[in-house]
Amino acid sequence: MMEETNFDLGSFATPSTSALLGTTAGSSVHPSTSHGSSGGPSDDPDREQDDGQQEGGGGANDDLLGMHHRQTTSAAASAQRFIDDDDDDDGNAGVDGGADGAMDQANGVERGNRNRSATDPSGGRLLNAGAIHSRSSISSSSSSSNSSGGRSGGIASGNGTRGTAASSYANRGRFDVQSVYEPTTHHFEKRASSPSSTYVDLIAAPVESVAPSASGSGSALGHSGGQPSAVNASAVADDGGLGGTEDGIVHGDGEAAEMLDVTAFSRWLTCLCVITFDLELGQSMEYMYPPTRLTDLEKANICYLSFPDSNSGCMGDTVFSFRIRKSQGTDAARVNALVAAAVAGGSSAGSASRVGARLHGERSVPSASPAPPASPSAFTRVSRTAGHVPFSRSASLQDTGGSTAIANGAYSAGGRAAANLPVGPISTFSADASTSSSADSDSSSGSGAVSNFLYGHVFFRQIRDGGLKRGYFQKSVVIVSPYPYPSLYGKLVSLIAPEYFAHGRPLLEAASQNISRWPAPRLGENYELPILGHVLRLRIPAVHEKPSFYQMSNAPDHDPDVIHATLDDVNLYSVFKAVLPDLQTLWELVLVCEPIVVFSPSPAVSSNAVLGLISLINPLQYACDFRSYFTIHDSDFKEYTARNRSVPSAILGVTNPYFIKALHHWPNHVVVGEPLKRQSSPVPGAQPSGSGLSAAAPVKSFALSPASKRPKSEWKQCVQVQYKPRIERSKALLKQLEFDASMSDSAKTALLRQHFAALTDAFMGPLERYFASLLPLQRHISPWKHLPALSRFVPEDFLKSVEQLGPQVTSGRKGDWIGLYKAFLECPNFKEWHQGKQREANDRLRKLYLEKVCEADLAQWVQDKDELHLVDLLVRLREEMTNPASQRFITPAMSRQFGAHIDLILSKLPNDLRASLGIHQ
């Protein structure tokens, strides 16, 4: 059955991607135009949906849009089964594709079975015995490094900060689950010269062996049978579209005798990519450093999103960002296996080349088939869940356990996350080694990859160059990162890209080397990060750090040199100045997770606008999906443009006029940004009007009717919503912003920030107060009883409290606050907030409780207690000692106290009972 799904990738027609950048004007840019020269049998994505069998024939696979829906029924059924059965087992099953060879790839069923039957999760997906060996050697090296307290801070920090931090973690190893992972970070002192060093020695792992995917067998390599199938199917499709280009990717200079601590590097960055526009192939990945195992789908998304979508009007340098969904069971795990293999090969070039040869051999089997195509339900399921995965700064930074398994629920970060706790970053190796023993965390083994999304930060350069074939130099340098902070990564990519254009690949190596020396990112910390002759000063705010602390340029403690790792360094005023009166409406929309689409003339405006929108509700975190720059080529295109179901809660930033049609059914539209002055065809419908500024009032003339294939209307900045604003606007603020010419844009932005921070504060006040009322009283915490629980959040009770003391009273602002609360309580932002509060409260309670237990006068208490009580307390103490939720809070001193308590109780128990409790003294 599965054999049917084996495609001969070699027979695919050369993809036609020439339409990608040439997607010039108007709505003529129907995505399916990319079929033009492919000669595929099925040009209509809709038809493909109906007629999945076309798939096998291949040829239409350059259609990135239809790809999720192509499937054969039989394959779909198996894919579905894989998902049902293997969700937990195969979270990083991607690894095994790496070396399982062509036979496995040709037989998906068998492979799936094998995966399922693998009782040891790590065994099922290792490359080979060598890899197993290497992995264990790595983990043992970590632990030895742990016990020795780590190497000293090395040259990276004269203050010795790093070394100290590391050893203190090593000392805490026993009590802090996270810290177990920490010691491997010592290895970023590249001097670790032990045989089990965790450095990726690229000499030892030849270029080919690290190439993320070769054409042909590429997707098979990346995706194994049990992996959620949406990814697979898409990857298959991608091979048509990008497969050819990937042959051209060069991963590392052959001569590079470098050693990069990928583990340390990946705490901040996933990789650096150079995307070029190939006249034959369209966007293609020219170079990637360090070699990173992204899935084909991820790579395709990165390629397409790194270039302007709809025209070539962005002359000069453009910096923008995007967000893509991560394929499941993705890179980190695969990198692990690969690196493990390389390390296992030893540092000798000889054995390493075996690795290379083996993988190389695999590449030469082009007909080895990729995994089964997607079942639509599987895809829907994945995306629906992921759609509600919050972006949460705390969660993403704290959930360093690895990529959160989508299947495990969107909020799985919660278990481990605790506000303001230092978080031990996890090395890929140790994380893999340690999590593989637990079925629960199986699917989340990974590294710095911490959420279901990856972020791209693009520096796109387009300049005239008569020497080139097309007369233009067009290239992007992209930082792919697990975190969205545009202020940091935008700065970083702006430093790296121009130097790269001047100096070439060694520059990327040098930059990566610098980054791999950076200490791990933690909330509430300040950093000085050396990079390419500059020292960036960064603050990663703590979870609930007030934005006013750093946002207001007139604040006394404002230091303009410090970059803040937040989403909200967008100059709100300059982005939204044409639609200021509607900004508060947008605040409401973002607050209650209403879908919004933002039309802009350029990716830069688009990403600023989208990030600006989600930052409106600061310090509340936006919990739905947002795409600061979304194109027709994004693999989620179909999902977001589908009309046959409700519009997903998301914010999309788009530039391609095609979306006017494709997203017409989205209820809320925002048009911002001055049209670019361009030589050739413009974006959304219009000629540069230059009059955008005057469009201060909502303009209804922007025709968004599906019938208008090429809207003739002027480009006018406006906000069109199918939503009735509930809260009264501040006219005074609007007047001030409109008429005070003396204020700079950034001062006006600060005013706006203040306004919205106050508004959010007023809105959240009652929620905070009500939540506080649900907490047990401190005096109810007793060492002799179980931990008291929080009371339940009852919406009705809460709304009653609002009627008495809501924002209408506290802020004096009129409006339908109750209605707004009702909508909010239904939306993911509330869920995310509420769960964060619960986590925080439970942690605080538990900490208090543990402290009380430690301080308790046990000697007094045991005096008059019978056996029953004694044993009960004993069991409870033991539970606390082993409870992971508690272990984070148990200091060595507390642990000794617990030990003393236990000894005391035991001494009061008769000998026979002691024995039956398993204690031998």
Place this chain on the structure above:
Amino acid sequence: MASYNYSYIFKYIIIGDMGVGKSCLLHQFTEKKFLPDCPHTIGVEFGTRIIEVNGQKIKLQIWDTAGQERFRAVTRSYYRGAAGALMVYDVTRRSTYNHLSSWLTDARNLTNPNTTIFLIGNKSDLESQRDVTYEEAKKFADDNGLTFLEASAKTGANVEESFIETAKTIFQNIQNGSLDLNAAESGVQQKTQPAPAVDLGDKPAANSGCGC
């Protein structure tokens, strides 16, 4: 960890042929330890240390460049804005000494005129393998207006002195006005505020001296 306070930041670069011991000198200076097996530097490494010169606390930001030719173009972009350049050769390998004039040309061309260039003959502990005499190098230094010391990253001899003497010279230049702190790429940043605006914990606040 103690919170440091300091009045200046100086940017240093360390340059010289591959294998002369640049990274080991840096490591010896920042960690007071010798690294016996030091792999090649990729691009540029970074280290900091706070020293005291004439009662002033000075934070040194030291960029240790790769000697490999492959990175030569890359490392050149680090020269900009350096207040001090430590130019290193290996007393046991004449070729590394012979290349000094090329390194010096780079340093002169790519840094500002007031950059203090300090010549270090490293591996002075390997007396038996010496290939370049002290006198010869001293003459080269004098001819080119450089300060010169022979040092050993292994024993630590003269390592502190090299870094600190360089800082003293820079500080003098500041005092006598020959180094203009307001110049865009002086490589020196003076801390004007008494306390950092943001509490940087054990990572002292500083306006970096390199325009970022």
